[in-house]
Amino acid sequence: MTRSQWALAAVVAVVMAVAVCGGVALARHAGRSSAVPDACPRHWEDEGIGGWVPAGPDVDGADESLVPGSPVRALICAYPGVNTDPGGERLGGSRTLTDQAAAMARDLAYLPVTTGEVEHVCTLAGGPMTNYLVRFAYADGSALWVGSAEEVNSCVTTTNGEARTSSYVGTALTAAYRGGTWRMPRPDDPCRGGGDRRGQEDAMVPEEPDWVLVCLDGGEKWPPRREHGAAAARRLAAVLDDLDTVPSGHGCQGGGPEADDREYRLVFGYAEGPPAGVRVAYGCTPGVDNGMLQADVGDDVRRLMARLTP
Known part of the structure; x- marks a missing residue:
């Protein structure tokens, strides 16, 4: 074989190797995508209420968000x-x-x-x-x-x-x-809102809120409330975020007949996205709960809340 023939063979070998490697990469990607069925399963193959999917996600960031990116x-x-x-x-x-x-x-x-x-x-x-x-x-x-x-x-x-x-x-x-229309329901009274916002798994009040609504939860249809701007909202958020938290158990222990039983609903609003909600119950331990995290109320929370409550 001549030198030019050897060179040509080498080029062909490289091209074939690249093609094979590319084929492997495409096959891997195709295999990963095919693990996510493209049609509705005929049955719900689980015994739970919600909480099941037929295949794991094929999208980066799925461990940090239910639906990352921009689906079409x-x-x-x-x-x-x-x-x-x-x-x-x-x-x-x-x-x-x-x-x-x-x-x-x-x-x-x-x-x-x-x-x-x-x-x-x-x-x-x-x-x-x-x-x-x-x-x-x-x-x-x-x-x-x-x-x-x-x-x-x-x-x-x-x-x-x-x-x-x-x-x-x-x-x-x-x-x-x-x-055929998607819309998250919003309550007639924001004091009754759910207030679930991304980041509340890590902080009692995530990011920097633009306002806070402090509602006294006494069972009334329209509870007393006071709204405060960004400065007060961020001071209160900082105090709540400084608490020692544990994963929420969605409950608390009462403090006895002499305990202060006032309970407040805090709704922190943002320029974009849903509010973050926090419950503060003085007569319970732990008395601060955002649905994902819980903490004891603490003296700093009480002092600041005394200036903000209705």
């Missing part, structure tokens, strides 16, 4: 049943959202999440229940599932297979499935 399509699969005998529900129907997918993904991405277990304190009313799977598809061909449910006790785990939350989205999912 959302396939909603519905599995109706009853909460007294959950598991194995048959597919009842599906709906595909396109122009609503980005808003749906944004709202779910704002929810606080954990990769650990989600604890619930649930009422036990029996009634109808619908498990939901939502397949979010992205322009690059990747996808992820989110599993959740609508249930009379609002006691649901929502997950993408890695991140999970106890924040309830069942009502919004049912409305989107039935009517």
Whole structure:
């Protein structure tokens, strides 16, 4: 073989090696994507209410957000049943959202999440229940599932297979499935709002709020409240964030008949996204709870709250 023939053979070998390596990379990517089914499973293959997906996510950041990035399509699969005998529900129907997918993904991405277990304190009313799977598809061909449910006790785990939350989205999912429009419900009175915001798994009040609404929760339909601007909101947030926290057990121990039993709902607002909610109960230990974290009230909280309460 001549020198030119050897050179040509070497070039061909390199090209073939590159092609083979490229083929392996594409095959790996194709295999990873095919692990996320592109159609609704025929059955809900779990015994839980929400909290299940048929395949792990194929999207970066899925351990930090329920729906990272910007999906272009959302396939909603519905599995109706009853909460007294959950598991194995048959597919009842599906709906595909396109122009609503980005808003749906944004709202779910704002929810606080954990990769650990989600604890619930649930009422036990029996009634109808619908498990939901939502397949979010992205322009690059990747996808992820989110599993959740609508249930009379609002006691649901929502997950993408890695991140999970106890924040309830069942009502919004049912409305989107039935009517084709996604919208997170908002309360008539902000003092009654859920106040679940991304970051509350790490801090009692995440980021820098623009205002805070301090509501005295005494059982009234429209409880007394005072609204304060950014300066007061951020001072209060800083004091709450300085507390020693533990994962929320969604409950507290009463302080006895002589205890101060005042209870407040704090709603911290932001320029974008949902509010962050914190409950402060003086007669309980631990008395500060944001749904993900709990802490004791502390003297600094009491002193600042005394100037801000209605």
